[in-house]
Amino acid sequence: MTPFIAELFGTFLMLLLGGGVVANVVLEGTKGQNGGWIVITTGWALAVFVGVSVASAYSGAHLNPAVTLSVWMLGDITTTNALQYIAAQFIGATFGAFAVSILYRQHLLKTHDSSRTQAVFCTAPALRSTPSNLLSEALGTFVLITAILFFQEPSLQVNETAGVIGLGSIGAFPVAFLVWVIGLSLGGTTGYAINPARDLAPRMVYWIIPLPTKQPFDPSYTWIPLVGPMIGSAIATLLHQILISP
Numbered sequence: 001m002t003p004f005i006a007e008l009f010g011t012f013l014m015l016l017l018g019g020g021v022v023a024n025v026v027l028e029g030t031k032g033q034n035g036g037w038i039v040i041t042t043g044w045a046l047a048v049f050v051g052v053s054v055a056s057a058y059s060g061a062h063l064n065p066a067v068t069l070s071v072w073m074l075g076d077i078t079t080t081n082a083l084q085y086i087a088a089q090f091i092g093a094t095f096g097a098f099a100v101s102i103l104y105r106q107h108l109l110k111t112h113d114s115s116r117t118q119a120v121f122c123t124a125p126a127l128r129s130t131p132s133n134l135l136s137e138a139l140g141t142f143v144l145i146t147a148i149l150f151f152q153e154p155s156l157q158v159n160e161t162a163g164v165i166g167l168g169s170i171g172a173f174p175v176a177f178l179v180w181v182i183g184l185s186l187g188g189t190t191g192y193a194i195n196p197a198r199d200l201a202p203r204m205v206y207w208i209i210p211l212p213t214k215q216p217f218d219p220s221y222t223w224i225p226l227v228g229p230m231i232g233s234a235i236a237t238l239l240h241q242i243l244i245s246p
Contacts, residue, residue, distance in 0.1 A: 003059035007088035009056030017047035017095025022183045026116040027107035045180035052172040064195040066233035070145050073237045089197040097202035118215040121206035122199050123191030136189040137228025145236035147178050193225035
């Protein structure tokens with residue numbers, strides 16, 4: 001499996017399961033309706049576990065442009081490869097969101113609360129405040145990247161197939177627990193996108209699929225789960241370089 005396909009397939013599985021658990025909890029008539037935040041955060045953590053487990057041996061399992069940015073800043077991946085990884089992540093997230101929309105089609109049609117149908121695909125703030133929402137996404141991603149970088153210390157293992165340091169080599173379980181605790185502790189403000197591909201690609205799918213009622217595309221908020229995670233990733237990576245530099 002090539003790194004591009006690994007990133008695409010791993011992100012597809014992550015979005016299929018992550019979007020799926022949200023759909024199961026928030027849509028009308030499902031077996032898991034009203035399962036609550038614990039079910040959603042647990043499902044997303046396990047979705048990350050599956051995606052990382054599948055892709056780690058072939059690409060390092062970034063599955064997130066914010067992770068790819070960090071690896072690029074550390075000089076462990078070329079600009080060309082980084083752009084290919086990000087493209088694969090957006091494509092995989094799009095396919096995953098489409099799969100969820102097909103599987104839960106009848107429940108999406110049955111659910112007339114557009115805020116809940118939107119939640120299946122993308123995040124939204126609990127309380128709208130641009131500075132606070134941006135901080136939430138940046139801080140959540142800061143924790144994600146910081147922990148990943150320290151997980152892989154002190155010895156880095158090079159993934160020969162991908163030709164880069166594979167973050168997935170740290171093992172999928174620590175990453176899953178990391179995403180779980182971020183969701184439980186920091187996710188209540190914006191829904192913790194902490195991944196631009198995870199938010200924008202499914203948001204576009206939601207925008208184009210036919211539904212009786214929908215939330216508007218909302219460009220005034222859409223940029224926050226794109227920019228916030230990249231800011232958090234950059235700060236975490238720079239701080240890590242300062243802390244571990246001799």
